[in-house]
Every structure is written in structure tokens, then in C-alpha cells.
Amino acid sequence: MFGLDYSWLADPAYQNWLVTGVINTLELAALSSSVAILIGMLGALGLSLRVFWLDALIEFFVEVFRNTPPLLQMLFAYFTLSTLGLKTTDPVTGLEVPLLSAFACACISLSLFGGALAIEAFRSGLETMPKAITEAGRSLGYSRWARFWRIEVPIASRVCLPSLTNILTNLFKTTSQASVITVPELMYYAGQIYNDTFRTLEVMILILIIYVVLVSILSYGMSRLEAYLTLPGYGKGQ
Incomplete structure (x- = not known):
């Protein structure tokens, strides 16, 4: 149909590339999402302390990393940091290589x-909480x-689960940009396959379907988590 040819999918090498790409994409998304959530919690805690210098530092961090493209950040981490001396010598080739791997820079x-x-x-999320709740915790002696x-x-x-769902799905999709610094994720192997087979349309359709399936699973899981964690008066329990 439409002249599409997927005979190349029968090749075990291409199958292995696709599976490896999906696994690496999931690993990159899982690691970066976990660290991002931890950073978000600690940053929100820092802002809640109302310390002037700490507020300024966190706000600067947010403005820098929220307002610059992730691809630029990856390129900066992978190429620029090595020129500043963050590199090591490969024991096999004897050549200087970046201290951080492409996967680490992307993550x-x-x-x-x-x-x-x-x-x-x-x-x-913290700002929407009634002050009476935190005051009750303070009166009970909580630090x-x-x-x-x-x-x-x-x-x-x-x-904030709905907002976090949008952030995590966006982060998952942004992992595709890691192929630019040679991280062997899904888009990287997609490029390898269509360069070999010259079946760009077929490969891109397949990759699109894979991303739709993976992101849909993530969105569904987050929606189920939101429903499971619902409290009366908060989130979907309102």
C-alpha cells in the first residue's frame, strides 16, 4: 500500500537496533525524569525557605535551563566542557575523549x-496549599x-501531577535530540537504518508509531497514578 516496503524489518540486525534504541530511550527518559523530579522537590523546598540568596540562586537556575533549548545544553555539555579541560585519555586508542559520555551529557x-x-x-502546588495545614504541622512539633x-x-x-505529566511526556520526547551527540537511542538507530535502506518514509512512520505508543503508555500510567493518589479537595478529588 502506497509503495511502502517494510521487508527490511525481517533483518535481525535492524530488529536489534530498534530494540536497543527503545531500551536506551527508556533508560534515558527514566533517569532524567527521576532526577528532574528530585531537583523540582528540592528547588521548591529551597524557595519555601524564603532565603534571599537561595531564592536568587534557584531563580537563576530556573531561568537559565528553562529558557535555553535542551539541544543546546546537550551540545554545551558534550563539546564545550571538554574544551575546558573535562576530558580524559582513552586507554585503547590513546586519544583524548570527553570525560563524560554522550549518554551522561544527555541525561x-x-x-x-x-x-x-x-x-x-x-x-x-505548594502555593495552593492552605496555610492552616502547614501551621497544624508546626504546632505538632514537626521540623x-x-x-x-x-x-x-x-x-x-x-x-501538580497534571503539570508533571506534561513535563515528563515532554522530557520523554526530547530524548530524541540526544541522537545529535551520538547517544544510541531510538532516533539515532532510525537514522542508521534509513541510511542503510534508503527507506526514510517507512522508518519515520515506524518510529512515529513507537513514540506514540510509548508516550501514550506514560500518559496513561500518570493518569492512573493521579486517580490512585486522589485526595478529597485536591487534584481530581476536588
């Missing part, structure tokens, strides 16, 4: 990009750290 840049967005999401993790995070995370 770091995506984590910082997602973390900057997550800080804003968690901050909005600032205990109030944050035992009271504020469980409630704020439910409020």
Missing part, C-alpha cells in the same frame, strides 16, 4: 531542563524538613 542536560520546569510545578516531606510533598504532588 544531565535533560535532568536540569526537566528539573527547572519541575521546580515551577512543585512551587505552584521544617519533616513538614516538607511528610505534609507538603504528599499534598503538593497530587496538585
Whole structure:
């Protein structure tokens, strides 16, 4: 139909490339998303302390990583940092190579990009909480750290789950840009396949379907998590 030819999919080498690409994409998305959520929580905690210099530092971080393209951040981490001396010598070839691998650079840049967005999401969740809740925790003798993790995070995370879902799905899709710095994820292997087979349309259609399936699974999982964590008066429990 439409002259599409998927006979190349029978080749075990291409099958292995696609499976490896999907696995690497999932690993990159999982690692960067986990770190981004942690950065978001800690950043929101820092902002809630109302310390002038800490507020300024976190706001600077958010502005830098939220307002610059993730691809630029990856290229900066992979190429620019090595020119600043962050490189090592390959024991096999004897050549100088970047200290951080392409995968590590992509993971770091995506984590910082997602973390900057997550800080804003968690901050909005904290700001919607009634002051009476935090005051009740203080009157019960909870420390600032205990109030944050035992009271504020469980409630704020439910409020900001829709925003976090958008951030995580966006982060998942942005992993495709890591192919530019030779991270062997799905888009990287897609380029290898259509360069070999000259079946660009067929490969791109297949990759599009794979991304739709993977991101749909993520979105569905987040929606189920949101429904499971619903509390009366918060999130979908309103």
C-alpha cells in the first residue's frame, strides 16, 4: 500500500537496533525524569525557605535551563566542557575523549531542563496549599524538613501531577535530540537504518508509531497514578 516496503524489518540486525534504541530511550527518559523530579522537590523546598540568596540562586537556575533549548545544553555539555579541560585519555586508542559520555551529557542536560520546569510545578502546588495545614504541622512539633516531606510533598504532588505529566511526556520526547551527540537511542538507530535502506518514509512512520505508543503508555500510567493518589479537595478529588 502506497509503495511502502517494510521487508527490511525481517533483518535481525535492524530488529536489534530498534530494540536497543527503545531500551536506551527508556533508560534515558527514566533517569532524567527521576532526577528532574528530585531537583523540582528540592528547588521548591529551597524557595519555601524564603532565603534571599537561595531564592536568587534557584531563580537563576530556573531561568537559565528553562529558557535555553535542551539541544543546546546537550551540545554545551558534550563539546564545550571538554574544551575546558573535562576530558580524559582513552586507554585503547590513546586519544583524548570527553570525560563524560554522550549518554551522561544527555541525561544531565535533560535532568536540569526537566528539573527547572519541575521546580515551577512543585512551587505552584505548594502555593495552593492552605496555610492552616502547614501551621497544624508546626504546632505538632514537626521540623521544617519533616513538614516538607511528610505534609507538603504528599499534598503538593497530587496538585501538580497534571503539570508533571506534561513535563515528563515532554522530557520523554526530547530524548530524541540526544541522537545529535551520538547517544544510541531510538532516533539515532532510525537514522542508521534509513541510511542503510534508503527507506526514510517507512522508518519515520515506524518510529512515529513507537513514540506514540510509548508516550501514550506514560500518559496513561500518570493518569492512573493521579486517580490512585486522589485526595478529597485536591487534584481530581476536588
